Amino acid sequence: MMSSGEQSSQYSGPMRPPLPPPSPNLALGFNKSTFTYDELASATGGFVQSNVLGQGGFGYVHKGVLPNGKEIAVKSLKSGSGQGEREFQAEVDIISRVHHRHLVSLVGYCIAGGQRMLVYEFVANKTLEHHLHGKGLPVMDWNTRLRIALGSAKGLAYLHEDCHPRIIHRDIKAANILLDNNFEAMVADFGLAKLSSDNHTHVSTRVMGTFGYLAPEYASSGKLSEKSDVFSFGVMLLELITGKRPVDLTNAMEDSLVDWARPLMAQALQDGNYNELADANLEQNYNPLEMARMVSCAAASIRHSARKRPKMSQIVRALEGDSSLEDLNEGVKPGQSSIYSSNTTSDYSQSSYNADMKKFRQMALGSQEFPSSEFAGSSSGDSHELRQL
Numbered sequence: 001m002m003s004s005g006e007q008s009s010q011y012s013g014p015m016r017p018p019l020p021p022p023s024p025n026l027a028l029g030f031n032k033s034t035f036t037y038d039e040l041a042s043a044t045g046g047f048v049q050s051n052v053l054g055q056g057g058f059g060y061v062h063k064g065v066l067p068n069g070k071e072i073a074v075k076s077l078k079s080g081s082g083q084g085e086r087e088f089q090a091e092v093d094i095i096s097r098v099h100h101r102h103l104v105s106l107v108g109y110c111i112a113g114g115q116r117m118l119v120y121e122f123v124a125n126k127t128l129e130h131h132l133h134g135k136g137l138p139v140m141d142w143n144t145r146l147r148i149a150l151g152s153a154k155g156l157a158y159l160h161e162d163c164h165p166r167i168i169h170r171d172i173k174a175a176n177i178l179l180d181n182n183f184e185a186m187v188a189d190f191g192l193a194k195l196s197s198d199n200h201t202h203v204s205t206r207v208m209g210t211f212g213y214l215a216p217e218y219a220s221s222g223k224l225s226e227k228s229d230v231f232s233f234g235v236m237l238l239e240l241i242t243g244k245r246p247v248d249l250t251n252a253m254e255d256s257l258v259d260w261a262r263p264l265m266a267q268a269l270q271d272g273n274y275n276e277l278a279d280a281n282l283e284q285n286y287n288p289l290e291m292a293r294m295v296s297c298a299a300a301s302i303r304h305s306a307r308k309r310p311k312m313s314q315i316v317r318a319l320e321g322d323s324s325l326e327d328l329n330e331g332v333k334p335g336q337s338s339i340y341s342s343n344t345t346s347d348y349s350q351s352s353y354n355a356d357m358k359k360f361r362q363m364a365l366g367s368q369e370f371p372s373s374e375f376a377g378s379s380s381g382d383s384h385e386l387r388q389l
Contacts, residue, residue: 037112040074071122085111095191102155104188125181129174142286144183145240150319151185152177157312159190160226167191170224172232173213212246217306227306234301243279258302265299296325
C-alpha cells in the first residue's frame with residue numbers, strides 16, 4: 001500500500017464503481033496471484049524512474065500497466081528481508097484475502113531470488129495528507145471530510161473485528177489513507193509491517209509508526225494494539241477537524257496537536273461552539289451536529305488510557321449517528337475531564353502520559369534519520385518515522 005503521498009505524479013485513473021467488485025483479481029483481469037519478475041518489469045517499463053509513484057519506509061512503488069490495460073502499483077520491499085519464501089507467502093495469503101470497499105486490495109506478489117514485490121490495485125487520487133495539507137489545493141469541504149472519516153473508520157473496524165486473524169495496522173496516518181476519484185477513503189499499508197524484517201516492536205530498536213500519531217503507551221511498553229490504532233485514528237480525526245498537522249516541528253514539538261486540542265474539545269462539547277477548534281479554512285461551513293460527533297469520536301479515541309478508548313465499530317456507529325454519544329463516552333457527559341484526560345485514572349496517569357511524550361520527543365529530535373517526508377518532493381512536515389534509535 002502506498003504511503004505518504006506515494007501517488008505523487010499528476011495522472012488520473014478510472015472512476016471507481018459505487019460498490020466494490022466481487023473479486024479484485026477478476027476486476028483487474030488477474031487469473032493468478034503470483035507474478036514473475038519479468039512480468040512486473042514489463043508492466044513498469046523496467047522499473048524506470050519515470051514510473052516511480054513514491055518511496056516509503058519499505059521501498060519503492062512503481063506504477064504499472066498490465067497487457068490488458070489494467071493499472072497496478074508495484075511495491076518492491078527493501079532487500080535483505082530474511083524471511084523464507086514459505087513464511088512470506090503465508091503472510092501474503094492472509095492479506096490478499098482481505099477485501100473491503102475501504103481497504104486497498106493486495107492482488108498479487110512476486111518472489112525473485114532475494115527480492116519481494118507486492119502488487120496492489122492502483123488508486124488514482126493520491127492521499128488524504130496531500131489533499132488536506134498540500135499547498136495551492138482547494139479547501140476540502142466538510143462533507144468530504146466526514147465521508148473520509150467514516151470510510152477509513154469502516155476499513156479499520158473491518159481489520160480489527162472482522163478479519164481472521166485480526167490485523168493491527170500499526171501506522172494509521174493521513175498519508176496512508178488513499179482516495180479514489182470520488183474521494184472515498186481506502187486504508188493502505190495494513191499488514192505491511194509483518195512483511196518486513198524491520199518489524200521489531202521494542203522501542204530501543206525500531207519505533208513502529210509515525211511520530212505525532214503514536215499512542216503514548218508505546219513509549220513505555222513497546223507494544224501496539226487495536227487501541228493504539230484507535231489513538232492514531234483519533235489524531236487523524238483531529239487533522240480533519242482542525243486542518244492542522246499532528247506535530248509542528250518549527251516549535252520543537254512542544255505542543256502536539258493532541259495536547260493543543262484536548263482542552264478545546266472539552267470546552268466545545270460543553271458549550272456547543274466549535275469555531276475555535278474547526279479549520280478556519282472551512283469558514284464555519286460545517287454541520288454542528290456532525291462536528292459534535294466527530295469531535296466526540298476524536299476525544300474518546302485519544303484518551304490517555306488505552307482500555308478506555310472505544311472500538312472502531314463504536315466510532316463507525318457514532319459517526320453515522322446510529323448510536324448516542326453517551327454510548328461512546330461510557331455514559332459520562334461531554335466536557336467532563338475524565339473522558340478526555342486521565343488525571344483520575346489509576347492505570348495511566350497524567351504524569352505517566354507527560355513522561356512518555358517527553359520520551360517520544362527526545363527520541364524524535366535525537367534521531368539522525370528524520371526525513372521531511374517519505375517520498376521526494378513532499379511538502380509534508382509530520383510524517384516522521386523513527387528508526388534505529
